[in-house]
Amino acid sequence: MFEEIEKNIYRIKVSLPRNPLKTLNSYVVVGTERNLLIDLGFNRDECYADLSAGLRALQLDMERTDIFLTHLHSDHSGLIHRVAREDTRIYMSRDDAKINSGFLRDKLATWEKIERSYVKAGYALDEQIKTREANPAFSAAPAAYFETEDIDDGALIDLGGIVLQTVHTPGHTPGHMCLFDAERGVLFSGDHILFDITPNITEWEDLDNSLGAYMESLKRVRRMPVRRTLTGHRENKGDFVTRIDEILAHHETRLREVRTILAREPGLTAYELAARMTWSINVRCWEEFPPGQKWFAVGEALSHLRYLECGGVIRREEVDGRYRNFTI
Numbered sequence: 122m123f124e125e126i127e128k129n130i131y132r133i134k135v136s137l138p139r140n141p142l143k144t145l146n147s148y149v150v151v152g153t154e155r156n157l158l159i160d161l162g163f164n165r166d167e168c169y170a171d172l173s174a175g176l177r178a179l180q181l182d183m184e185r186t187d188i189f190l191t192h193l194h195s196d197h198s199g200l201i202h203r204v205a206r207e208d209t210r211i212y213m214s215r216d217d218a219k220i221n222s223g224f225l226r227d228k229l230a231t232w233e234k235i236e237r238s239y240v241k242a243g244y245a246l247d248e249q250i251k252t253r254e255a256n257p258a259f260s261a262a263p264a265a266y267f268e269t270e271d272i273d274d275g276a277l278i279d280l281g282g283i284v285l286q287t288v289h290t291p292g293h294t295p296g297h298m299c300l301f302d303a304e305r306g307v308l309f310s311g312d313h314i315l316f317d318i319t320p321n322i323t324e325w326e327d328l329d330n331s332l333g334a335y336m337e338s339l340k341r342v343r344r345m346p347v348r349r350t351l352t353g354h355r356e357n358k359g360d361f362v363t364r365i366d367e368i369l370a371h372h373e374t375r376l377r378e379v380r381t382i383l384a385r386e387p388g389l390t391a392y393e394l395a396a397r398m399t400w401s402i403n404v405r406c407w408e409e410f411p412p413g414q415k416w417f418a419v420g421e422a423l424s425h426l427r428y429l430e431c432g433g434v435i436r437r438e439e440v441d442g443r444y445r446n447f448t449i
């Protein structure tokens with residue numbers, strides 16, 4: 122139901138059915154003045170059942186509870202309308218709040234725009250439609266637009282007895298935010314740092330070279346005196362610096378792989394490149410990738426291509442409405 126992690130910090134495990142992420146960690150921080158609920162789960166009945174059971178068991182007074190969303194993704198924000206009351210303060214970074222409001226005010230138009238960019242990356246349009254239905258980013262998002270209290274880097278959230286500081290960590294999303302309890306060295310890392318899986322880095326209209334930004338954000342938090350990392354998914358036990366170094370090394374390996382593939386086969390689209398990259402997924406071939414996973418893989422390929430393009434290592438060329446990539 123819930124688990125006490127540190128004094129006045131609790132975790133509620135929210136299961137994410139039919140999703141490779143498996144679970145979302147929703148955290149509750151209890152202060153003397155206010156409580157803070159960090160991240161929620163998909164807008165799905167199964168997620169709501171887990172979260173509401175945890176909140177009930179904790180006997181959390183929602184009148185004294187604010188909500189903090191580490192980023193806009195629907196596995197973190199989806200349940201907002203089922204949990205927030207009319208007067209609940211909902212914190213989100215200014216950058217993600219802007220993207221989120223654009224998306225929730227006109228979901229279909231925003232999605233079609235993303236799909237057009239994926240066609241340029243090599244996707245076939247009929248495959249896109251399958252992806253849309255399979256993608257919880259679209260189907261399990263918050264039911265409607267919601268007002269947020271937009272926050273910037275370094276803002277302090279004082280709960281009474283516990284003060285949390287926001288740390289802007291762009292990369293996974295343009296406005297991703299971690300929260301730091303400096304007194305105890307506890308970092309709520311959202312999806313910036315995960316232990317069992319590598320956070321997905323895709324391309325964003327609002328954040329050029331998202332992989333470059335992500336790696337900078339990793340290096341930034343690496344300098345912080347973090348004793349305990351409370352991740353947004355799955356296990357939250359592991360060494361902070363070791364894990365950051367592993368993730369950085371993972372992307373360096375990936376970047377080398379992309380260069381090698383393109384040197385061998387110049388002119389690939391991001392889609393074709395993704396089909397040739399190495400993935401830790403339990404399927405035999407690219408055709409067997411579940412549509413949602415294929416979508417994430419192409420996003421990963423795009424962010425790595427853009428990183429290399431910004432570094433002057435590759436160039437892309439538009440040929441018949443598709444971006445083709447070449448090493449320089």
Ligand SMILES: [Zn+2]
Nearest residue numbers: 194196312353
């Ligand atoms: Zn997530």
